[in-house]
Amino acid sequence: MLVLLGIVVVAVACASFMGHGAAALAVVAAALLTVVAEELVRTAVRAWLRTV
Numbered sequence: 196m197l198v199l200l201g202i203v204v205v206a207v208a209c210a211s212f213m214g215h216g217a218a219a220l221a222v223v224a225a226a227l228l229t230v231v232a233e234e235l236v237r238t239a240v241r242a243w244l245r246t247v
Contacts, residue, residue: 207223
């Protein structure tokens with residue numbers, strides 16, 4: 196996890212040096228929202244399967 200975070204930080208830093216910082220941050224934000232949505236769905240399905 197720490198390695199992945201380091202890669203993301205370096206990628207965003209390099210993109211911002213090239214003038215694409217906003218686009219890089221938008222991609223990172225979209226990826227984080229996707230992960231959060233996946234975790235919410237996984238938790239909801241797990242809870243639903245316990246009750247069924």
